[in-house]
Amino acid sequence: MSPLNSCFYECSVLHHRFVPKVHRFVYRIFLFAFDLDELPALHRRLPLFSLNRANVFSFCESDFLPTVEPLHQPSPENPAGNRFGAKTSSLKERVVTLLANHGVDLNGGRVVLVTLPRVFGYLFNPVSFYFCYDRSGVCVASLAEVTNTFKEMKPYFLGPETKSPAPEFDRPKLDRPNYTLPSSASAAACFHLRTPKYFYVSPFSDVDVAFDFTLRAPADRLAIQIDDYVGAQRTLTSTLAGPRRELNGMRLAWFTLKYPLITLRIIALIHWHASLLWLRRLPWFAKSARASDQRDLYRPHSSITPPVQRVAAEISNSTEAV
Numbered sequence: 001m002s003p004l005n006s007c008f009y010e011c012s013v014l015h016h017r018f019v020p021k022v023h024r025f026v027y028r029i030f031l032f033a034f035d036l037d038e039l040p041a042l043h044r045r046l047p048l049f050s051l052n053r054a055n056v057f058s059f060c061e062s063d064f065l066p067t068v069e070p071l072h073q074p075s076p077e078n079p080a081g082n083r084f085g086a087k088t089s090s091l092k093e094r095v096v097t098l099l100a101n102h103g104v105d106l107n108g109g110r111v112v113l114v115t116l117p118r119v120f121g122y123l124f125n126p127v128s129f130y131f132c133y134d135r136s137g138v139c140v141a142s143l144a145e146v147t148n149t150f151k152e153m154k155p156y157f158l159g160p161e162t163k164s165p166a167p168e169f170d171r172p173k174l175d176r177p178n179y180t181l182p183s184s185a186s187a188a189a190c191f192h193l194r195t196p197k198y199f200y201v202s203p204f205s206d207v208d209v210a211f212d213f214t215l216r217a218p219a220d221r222l223a224i225q226i227d228d229y230v231g232a233q234r235t236l237t238s239t240l241a242g243p244r245r246e247l248n249g250m251r252l253a254w255f256t257l258k259y260p261l262i263t264l265r266i267i268a269l270i271h272w273h274a275s276l277l278w279l280r281r282l283p284w285f286a287k288s289a290r291a292s293d294q295r296d297l298y299r300p301h302s303s304i305t306p307p308v309q310r311v312a313a314e315i316s317n318s319t320e321a322v
Contacts, residue, residue, distance in 0.1 A: 004247055005035035006042060008255065009114065009222040011242030015273070017204075019235050021280055025273060029262060030255050031240075032247070033218055034059070034113045036092040046249050048256065049117070056256060059117040061091040064128065065145060065155060066298045067098060072305070073295035095130055095143070102157055104141050109134040114218060119263045124149075126266065129224065131217050139163075139189040139217040144226070146199060146211075149270065150287070150301040154199045158191035158215060165190060189217040194229065198295050200287045200304075204277055205236065207285075207293045220244050 010030045017023040034042070039059060043051040050058050067084055084097055095111050115128035130143040140163070144156045165188075194212040205228055212227040212234075221243050228236035245251060259265070278284065287294075291304035 004038055004041070005110065005112070006038050007033050007247045008245040008251065009033060009218065009242050010245050010255075011222060011240050014239045015236070016238075017236045017277075019233070021277075021282060023273070023277060023280070025269075027269060028259070029266070030245070030259055031114050031116060031222070033222075033244075034115070036090075036095070036111045036113060042247075046247075046252055048249065048252050054121065057117050057119060057252070058121065060123075063118070063123055064091055064113070064115070065094050065098070065130075065143075066153065067094050069298055072297050072300040073292070075296050078296055095132065098143070098155070098157070099132060099141055102141070102159055104132070104159060105134075106132055106140070107135045109137075109140075112218065114222065116263055116266075119261060122261075122263050124263045124267045126270070127226070129215060131215075142191045142215045142217070144211075144213055144215065146197075146201065148199070148201050149267070150200070150303070152200070152297050152299055152301055154197075154297040156193065156195065156211065156213065158193045158213060162191045162193045163189055164192065188219050191215045191217075198293055199297055200285075200294055203274065203284050203287070204282050205285070206230075207290050209235070218244070 008030050010028070012026055012028055014026045015024065039051050039061075042049055042059075043053075046057075048056040052058075052060055068087055068089065071078070084101065089097070091113075092111050096106055099106060110133045112131045112133070113128060114131070115125050117123070125145075125147055127147070128145045130145070131139055132141045132143070134140050140160055142158045144158070145153060146156065147153045192212075192214050194210050196208050197211045198207055200207050210229040212229055214225040214227075216223045222240060224240040226238045227234050287301070288303045294300075294304050
């Protein structure tokens, strides 16, 4: 069998809140890095994995980047408009179209998606990362697709203007203070963007807090960092770092045992640590309090969608499905 571009990354995830009270936790996970062109081959080669069908691990293309659906409160500067693509578009086609709307032509290149599929039918990814390569193999753009616990989804585009050689990982933010990136990872492409999120991610962060993304193109290691800023003050850092592992049936079976029900574990950890922060009386923000500031997102929750708009969207979606 031919070698795969797709692989695993076995990672440590660190969340460190600095204000108004310090709160820090680390946990281990694994992630798939899917070359989207290889999804049909993975469906055939991995007994525990299926594409658009039920299995232990199920990758459903409709779970990601739903650009064929209405965009909630699109910003005037959003070049994608309200919606684009066809219902029959593959995930890669939707990514390519989104990039084209931002002026980036992949010209037949690859797209690598770092994420988790459904596990025993359950899906939750706080954030998925797309790394987009042109035909010559150069990583020219990336996307961070953020999903909250209300199942709302918002993609953040990091284009060529955000690209630079990757800096060293900020050591105080790592789970292992003495860790340094290998030279191959340090030299890889890096995309950096600071932008207001205008999205409800946590009840302990307001919706206009700035996301500061540092996304390094994956190589022999994955190294990603997302910080929250209020003005010039960094309030929270999250890092994801770990080595590449070969993707094969044996390793997938081992990770199924080593990291059981991983998507359920992630959502459980989120709620557990939110409960700890609530018990420590951190300021809390209601989702409905700033509904007008939550924009450029897909699948809006009823808490921010007026009933008339909600009914219109349902009619539009059902009409298109006929």
